Amino acid sequence: MLKYSLRRILGMIPMLFLISIVVFSLAKLMPGDALGGEIDPLNTDPEYIEEMREKLGYNDPIVVQYFDWVTGFVQGDFGQSVKYKMDVSDLILEKLPNTIFLGMMSLLITYVLALIMGIYAGRKPYTVGDHLIGGLNYLGLAIPSFVAAIFAIYFFSFQLNWFPSNGSVDIMVQEGTLDYWLSRLHHVILPAIVLGALSTASYTQFLRNDIIDNSRRDFVRTARAKGTSRSKIYNVHILRNSIIPLVTFLGFDIVSIIGGAVITETIFTYPGIGQLFVNSVSSRDYSVVMAITMMFSCLVLVGNLIADILYGIVDPRIRLD
Numbered sequence: 001m002l003k004y005s006l007r008r009i010l011g012m013i014p015m016l017f018l019i020s021i022v023v024f025s026l027a028k029l030m031p032g033d034a035l036g037g038e039i040d041p042l043n044t045d046p047e048y049i050e051e052m053r054e055k056l057g058y059n060d061p062i063v064v065q066y067f068d069w070v071t072g073f074v075q076g077d078f079g080q081s082v083k084y085k086m087d088v089s090d091l092i093l094e095k096l097p098n099t100i101f102l103g104m105m106s107l108l109i110t111y112v113l114a115l116i117m118g119i120y121a122g123r124k125p126y127t128v129g130d131h132l133i134g135g136l137n138y139l140g141l142a143i144p145s146f147v148a149a150i151f152a153i154y155f156f157s158f159q160l161n162w163f164p165s166n167g168s169v170d171i172m173v174q175e176g177t178l179d180y181w182l183s184r185l186h187h188v189i190l191p192a193i194v195l196g197a198l199s200t201a202s203y204t205q206f207l208r209n210d211i212i213d214n215s216r217r218d219f220v221r222t223a224r225a226k227g228t229s230r231s232k233i234y235n236v237h238i239l240r241n242s243i244i245p246l247v248t249f250l251g252f253d254i255v256s257i258i259g260g261a262v263i264t265e266t267i268f269t270y271p272g273i274g275q276l277f278v279n280s281v282s283s284r285d286y287s288v289v290m291a292i293t294m295m296f297s298c299l300v301l302v303g304n305l306i307a308d309i310l311y312g313i314v315d316p317r318i319r320l321d
Helices: 002-029 046-056 062-074 088-123 128-142 145-159 178-214 218-225 230-242 250-259 262-267 273-282 286-314
Strands: none
Touching: 002 062, 002 286, 062 286, 088 128, 088 178, 088 230, 088 273, 088 286, 128 178, 145 178, 145 262, 178 230, 178 262, 218 230, 262 273, 273 286
16 A cells, blocks of 8 residues: 555656646736736836836746746745735635635535435435435536525525625634634535535435445345345445445545635635635736646645545455555
């Protein structure tokens, strides 16, 4: 397992190098830069803007710009945000806790709902309850996230007034108090439900289909012939084998925890990494865009590695050498 992990980590280095070239090239191919607009509303003098371009290295050759960016990135220096006028690393760390909190809540909702509905539909296939769950899953797969988010805001925030429609915490509460954390939980529930409920559909269908498929395997017939109770067959023999496909999603779940849902965060005006990414693209703040994109790329590679390792833990038949 250790040798396999080391080989995978070493294999990530050339892949990250190629990704960095693609990310940097796409950023430079996009029209304009952060200085093309009003960098400072009080000073839009062309000479001042050109001076800032020279200071930030925008006029250097492309190779020099790429080398400076990669060198700084490896050392933990992601550059300066022109729009927010602060270090990109500090800016990301400021938004990261909100996105992690949103991602963890949405994943909790996803797994709880998927396990409950998937196990029920798998144990009682082709019943009224199974068809009802299947209908809900297809509805969840068909509804775009931005439509669900807008509907949730209109119904639960404006009509019922159960949840706030924007922000991550009430500005009137004091940080660190119980009211502060209750306010954060209150603000995150609605976007987390939108993210978690929509993601539940694919998880539920995978779990249901695998439970049905495993219930017809030879090892299940053998367990039944030995007189093993029905609950033990499902909980020990079938369920353990059926959750293996769900591990595949874990690598991508890690990205969703950090990256959140860009569209959902933007619609809910939730101050996380997703909203920061959208605002940085619209303002051509490419240092922030490149840093977030590279962070997502690293997390995808790390997530896939974790998923492969968990395969070996969940299923003893899998050996990673």
